[in-house]
Amino acid sequence: MNQCLLEASDLSMRFGGLLAVDQMALKVRKGEIVSMIGPNGAGKTTVFNCLTGFYQPTGGKIVFKGQAVEKLPGFKIARLGVVRTFQNVRLFKAMTVLENLLVAQHRHLNTGLLAGLFKTPAFQKSEAQAMDKAAYWLDMVGLTEFANREAGNLAYGQQRRLEIARCMVTDPQLLMLDEPAAGLNPNETRELDDLISDLRKNHGVSVLLIEHDMKLVMEISDRIYVINQGRPLASGTPEEVRNHPEVIKAYLGES
Numbered sequence: 079m080n081q082c083l084l085e086a087s088d089l090s091m092r093f094g095g096l097l098a099v100d101q102m103a104l105k106v107r108k109g110e111i112v113s114m115i116g117p118n119g120a121g122k123t124t125v126f127n128c129l130t131g132f133y134q135p136t137g138g139k140i141v142f143k144g145q146a147v148e149k150l151p152g153f154k155i156a157r158l159g160v161v162r163t164f165q166n167v168r169l170f171k172a173m174t175v176l177e178n179l180l181v182a183q184h185r186h187l188n189t190g191l192l193a194g195l196f197k198t199p200a201f202q203k204s205e206a207q208a209m210d211k212a213a214y215w216l217d218m219v220g221l222t223e224f225a226n227r228e229a230g231n232l233a234y235g236q237q238r239r240l241e242i243a244r245c246m247v248t249d250p251q252l253l254m255l256d257e258p259a260a261g262l263n264p265n266e267t268r269e270l271d272d273l274i275s276d277l278r279k280n281h282g283v284s285v286l287l288i289e290h291d292m293k294l295v296m297e298i299s300d301r302i303y304v305i306n307q308g309r310p311l312a313s314g315t316p317e318e319v320r321n322h323p324e325v326i327k328a329y330l331g332e333s
């Protein structure tokens with residue numbers, strides 16, 4: 079539980095005249111579920127975009143498993159084991175549910191031209207493994223019966239679960255979820271809570287999430303970072319954060 083997986087320090091991101099993230103610090107240890115909360119526009123998604131290589135931060139350091147990653151492009155950070163979902167569902171909507179999970183594993187497939195053309199035993203084996211893994215995660219997120227349905231035709235909550243499955247087939251070490259409960263009803267949110275807890279407990283994944291649903295955040299998080307106007311405002315256990323005067327002030331909008 080103590081080994082540090084991800085650490086960001088003095089993280090800053092400037093868009094022209096706007097300092098969207100200012101001296102943010104954040105740490106995720108192995109096996110932790112950590113949340114980032116803050117009012118709309120506070121800079122949470124920008125922090126995610128910096129951590130995952132979608133933006134190159136204008137300042138600061140990001141270390142994943144001992145390696146500096148702040149200058150790496152997104153695909154390289156993903157290869158190291160950091161995967162994410164987005165605030166708005168981003169699936170291949172015209173593909174089936176199963177195809178979405180197979181495409182996500184393309185990097186693990188033995189896809190050399192000759193291997194593919196001649197369907198070599200190694201190619202067939204890796205294809206079968208990808209299929210097995212897809213079937214496993216479909217079952218885990220309760221979507222087996224929808225395997226051949228177009229992803230775009232799933233209910234919204236199911237699409238959200240498929241996104242998580244699509245991350246999990248790549249065997250991530252750090253799963254980053256951007257507002258996973260947005261648009262979910264209370265039942266679906268409870269299922270999401272169970273799913274995230276299970277991913278940590280039984281699949282060794284650490285989780286960093288941005289979330290506005292305070293009930294979920296307070297129940298699921300080991301630690302919480304509060305960010306306001308791009309700056310760190312408070313951090314600590316759910317209990318510490320809940321009672322922090324600055325947090326109460328920022329959320330209640332007092333001056």
Ligand SMILES: Nc1ncnc2c1ncn2[C@@H]1O[C@H](COP(=O)(O)OP(=O)(O)OP(=O)(O)O)[C@@H](O)[C@H]1O
Pocket residue numbers: 093096098116117118119120121122123124125
């Ligand atoms: N690519 C960009 N170019 C210019 N400004 C940006 C860009 N991305 C974000 N911003 C600005 O940075 C600030 C932080 O935005 P960000 O989306 O990170 O906030 P957030 O905390 O995730 O908000 P929400 O909870 O509403 O999703 C906002 O003022 C936003 O308009």
